Amino acid sequence: MRRLFFLIVLVFLVSNNSYAVSYNSDPKIFITELVDDAIKTLNDKSLTQAEKNKAIEKIALENVDIRALSMYTLGNFRKTIEKGKLQKYQELFEKYFLKSLTSRLTDYSSKKFKVIDAKQKNAKYTIVHSKISESSSQPEIKIDWRVYTKDPLKPLIRDLIVEGLSLARTQKEEFASILNSNNNDINVLFSKLEEFISN
């Protein structure tokens, strides 16, 4: 009986891992493979929108450092926030991030994407330079990816820099504005995040 249980667990683990998408650990190839995969998923006509969203969320959960991003976007407030509230914030942030990421990727999924090169800034960060080619509706867009490479075997995305403008920094300043104009009441930020998630 016990053997059977272990066998079932083993089969589950193996089959579950076979669905996990793993990309190359070289930051440049990592971004190329990941974006190709995301675009392919979003343009796959055999999938429903819900299935597409789920697949994108899975890719993001495995390859974006959402926890670090949530801490970064909280700015200095992360040093003083209560533990329980921080946990609630991180849970809400993850849902908010996944929803906004899927929406943003869907907006740009029909565009032609190309990785140009990668520049290692230090042991922890590599910036991968890429571009979305010019189309009739918009000029060429330069996109840089801040890839966290502390674990060289498992790179993680921490920021997207569109034409020199950091999305993480924009998010951080947006959250700071909400907190500043509401006496640093984190509950207001929670309500705004919840409102976005439920819409």
Add this chain to the structure above:
Amino acid sequence: MRSKKLHIFVYSILFVALSVNANAQAEKECFEKASRGIFKFNQGFDNAILKPTAKLYNKLPEPVKNGAGNFTSNIATLLSIPNHLLQGEIKSAGHATGSFLINTTVGVLGLANPAGAIGLSSQKEDLGQTLGSYGVGGGCYFVLPILGPTTVRDSIGMFGDNLIDPFARITWHEKEIKSISGSKMDYIGVKATSAVDFRGDNMTNFESLEKNSLDFYAATKSLYLQNRDKKINNSSDSDDDDWGNLDK
């Protein structure tokens, strides 16, 4: 009259230089409530006029759109040249001058961009950027009706631009330079076309940003200030020390 304007301008520059901490981030708001109100008004203006016009503009044949974009960019080069010089960027000033001369002549009044094809590109520069390159901080942030986000430094720069820009002198100030003359309507027409061209190019970007923002006003402010920093430093790197603090 001209001397009076110059006096006001010079005093304004001194005011900015003295009152604004050179290293200060332009994050403080002058009058946030009023700015948020004006921002809402600008959104209404965008929804009612600018966005629909830009949508129609995007339906124009590609050569017409490219021609309009090239034409307004070529005219903007006239303002970039003195600002490159004021920033000591002699090479860039040379490139901008070459670009303007080639595009105006070979490119038929700037409708085509043959200068770009031979590698002569012109980067847009204004007096706000020039002041920024001298170390003048932005000062507080506010929003102007129709014209949008700005800072104390950039709004004074905008006023100064209107005085040093040869195109503005010919059109807005109706001064004749080398037998070339124009009217205020020419100035407004070119600026409006430039705004529509920019809005048309950024249709997806604006929609995506608005849809995914918790506070669209704050997101726009952040992007405006980041963009100005990037232009002043002539750099596309986005560095924030806070990333380094995360692992401590």
